[in-house]
Amino acid sequence: MTKLTACVLFFSFALSACQLNTGETERANDTVVVDTLAYVYEDYIKYSKNLIKTSETTDTTFFAASYPVFDDSSANRFVRTALLGNDTTTVEEAATTFIGEFDRFQAYDPYPRVWTSESHAKVFGNTPTYLALAIHASSYTGGAHGNYATVFKHYDLQTGKSLELDDIVSQSYQNELTAVAERYFRDQENLGVDQPLDNGYFFNQGQFNLPDNFALEPDSMLFLYNIYEIKPYVNGQTELRIPYRDIERLLTDRAKRIINELNIQVEP
Incomplete structure (x- = not known):
């Protein structure tokens, strides 16, 4: 080895x-x-x-x-x-x-x-x-x-x-999920709507994409980019949260069931 x-x-x-x-x-x-x-x-x-x-x-x-x-x-x-x-x-x-x-x-x-x-x-x-x-x-x-x-x-x-991600958002809706996520990403990174993503980021051909690495939180879907995925090592990890209110219709029934259970178990 x-x-x-x-x-x-x-x-x-x-x-x-x-x-x-x-x-x-x-x-x-x-x-x-x-x-x-x-x-x-x-x-x-x-x-x-x-x-x-x-x-x-x-x-x-x-x-x-x-x-x-x-x-x-x-x-x-x-x-x-x-x-x-x-x-x-x-x-x-x-x-x-x-x-x-x-x-x-x-x-x-x-x-x-x-x-x-x-x-x-x-x-x-x-x-x-x-x-x-x-x-x-x-x-x-x-x-x-x-x-x-x-x-x-x-x-x-x-x-x-x-x-996997396909079990949370079906493949047919993932392009729309990516579009919603890009709006949140640009806002989070203080980028203009048409500002290129090939300067300072590692997106392939400057095209925004979501990682397969995600977490389900009570109120939002968290996507996590690890080191080197989209930024240099010094920038560390990048978190991106998308509120369910903006993607509810894209979620599968299984995803909605899980999210409902997560919210029932959250205590004030």
Whole structure:
């Protein structure tokens, strides 16, 4: 396994991280959501036995993860798939792979440095029929800086299947969703209606597009662009919220049911 493969293994699950501006992706207005499925958080960490010594410090590589554990086995399979890429790999196996790759690489690296991998899944939505995770990830395996991302994953408890954007807004309405989103994006970025998007942004051919990465909040749909998606690294993540009042007719019946449940569970 190459160094790159180790990174891909870490990020293939859906990315998560513990020190990642998590407040930006928590529910707005400090509302409290009453959870439905019972769960507890489990923490895991594994260190390399190979120490990296410099003139100033002695440190070592580590793999850390935290995630919810449910009484429901299907929900736990969803968590493993969201966190690690499939439901057959365990956190311990992922950690062993990451640490093993570091140990092999550093043995031939003339300037070895500590690697880190942190992945933390938090329950973002939990209703009678719906479960959502906000997965934060960060890693460093050399270079000028590490990488980080936040990815949302969605699960229908009734069907036992993951939910994608097409399940929230059908494909036939997504062009209209994009048009509404662009208006909000331009307003948020202080851009004129006809101002080009190919200067300072990474949109393909200057054409606005939405990421597949979204979250359902009680009053709005949140789209999250991670680093490098549309802006340079220094600009970090970009959040874009679209109020349901502007896209209600575009939402599927399943989406409306979930949103209604989210609002019922919000306590003042």
